[in-house]
Amino acid sequence: SSMDDGDINSAKMQVQGQMAAQYIQEVMQVITSKCFTKCVTRPGPKLDDSEKICTAKCMDRYLDAMAIVSQTWVLQGSPT
Numbered sequence: 001s002s003m004d005d006g007d008i009n010s011a012k013m014q015v016q017g018q019m020a021a022q023y024i025q026e027v028m029q030v031i032t033s034k035c036f037t038k039c040v041t042r043p044g045p046k047l048d049d050s051e052k053i054c055t056a057k058c059m060d061r062y063l064d065a066m067a068i069v070s071q072t073w074v075l076q077g078s079p080t
Contacts, residue, residue: 031062
């Protein structure tokens, strides 16, 4: 049996959603690693207050930058 246009579009959307989820997961791993390396100078059983604040601010900066890049990419249109 052949797939109709609706099935094909649904499959494309599912693949795009999976790719987006994988991309977000990879970006979050990179951000977490970079922020941990930058902020946690004395690893121990728990983070001290300055490490918590540094990590939160670091993550916020990366996420803000990612949002700006994503918005710009969407506004300019994705390459076909």
